[in-house]
Amino acid sequence: MILKRGHYLAPSYQTYDFNDFLVGTTKYENPTETGVWHSHExxxxxxxxxxxxxxYRKGKEIERSGGAINYYHSHELHKNIYTKFPSKHISLEIDDTFLTKYGLTEASIELAVTKNHDARFTFIKLLNEAEISDLQSYNSIEMLFVAFLENSLNSKDDLLFPQWMLSVRDLLNDRWDENISLKELAEDVNVHPTTISKNFRTYFQCTLGEYSRKLKIDRSLDLLKSKQYSLTEIAYMCGFSDQSHFTRVFKSISGYLPKEYAKV
Structure with missing residues (x-):
């Protein structure tokens, strides 16, 4: 089965057409029979x-959970069997006109997706702009996507990371709910604070503070979806001093207010 532009197998889906590309969302609210072999135009x-x-694709089975990102060539056969509900995907269908405009190929798009380890907030912001759908949305989505591609293609592979920078990354991820100072971080990995400051953006395409805040907000996403905790509780659980601080940072990183995201 070949799905035409803007068509999906999900029982519930929404599309936002921006000519050069189309943003789509697919949602499986309840268990339903899935697993049809298909491709996209x-x-x-x-x-x-x-x-x-x-x-199931290319003879392999892969589990895809929240935060996973995949690239599919046009007419590439695959099928998906949903295992956790509700499930929701954001899709970005790319037209040849966009590739031509920026001198890109399908191979370069695939490489950018393969290399990217921080796609979650780009695609959440992209969805937010699509839902706003005003005269500025096309430019905003285009800028988000181009920045995503550039950051991915310019990012260094893990093999090129110095060991001390890998240690910095691991420490930040392990202690995501703490506010670790640059001095403490430098002492733990036995590197001068200036060395970390000068090189951090080269490897992570953001500042140390931005990276730490993204980790905290990333952890809050599932808590918001669970609807088990108040915003104040989630703020403290994720290492923020108060709810208002959490709300401001969440909005700046995702484009949504926390209560808005909980309804997405």
């Missing part, structure tokens, strides 16, 4: 917002 980037599914 256009190249597609698929991002798992939440939920989980098992994908």
């Amino acid at each position: 256009k190249p597609v980037i698929s991002f798992v917002l939440y939920g989980s599914n098992n994908e």
Whole structure:
């Protein structure tokens, strides 16, 4: 089965057409029979917002859960069996006109997706802009996507990371709910603070503070979806001093207010 531009197998989906590309969301609210072999007419980037599914492609089975991002060439055969509900994906279908405008190929898009380890907030912001859908949305989505591609293609592979920078990354991820000072971080990895400051953006395309805040907000996403905690509780659980600080940072990183994201 070949799905035409803007068409999906999900029982519930929404599309936002911006000519050069099309943003789509697919949602599986309840257990339903899935697993139809299909392909897409256009190249597609698929991002798992939440939920989980098992994908079958190129003779392999891969589990895809929240935060997973995949690239599919046009007419590339695959199937997905959903295992956790509700599940929601964000899709970006790319037209040849966009590739031509920026001198890109399908191979370069695929490489950018393969190398990217921080796609979640780009695609959440992209969805937010698509839902706003005003005269500025096309420019905003285009800028977000181009920046995503540039950051991915210019990012260094893990093999090129110095060991001390890998230690910095691991420490920040392990202690994501703490506010670790640059001095403490430098002492723990036995590197001068200036060395970390000068090199951090080269490897992570953001500042140390931005990276730490993203980790905290990333952890809050599932808590918001669970609807088990108040915003104040989530703020403290994720290492913020108060709810207002949490709300400001969440909005700046995702484009949504926390209560808005909980309803997505």
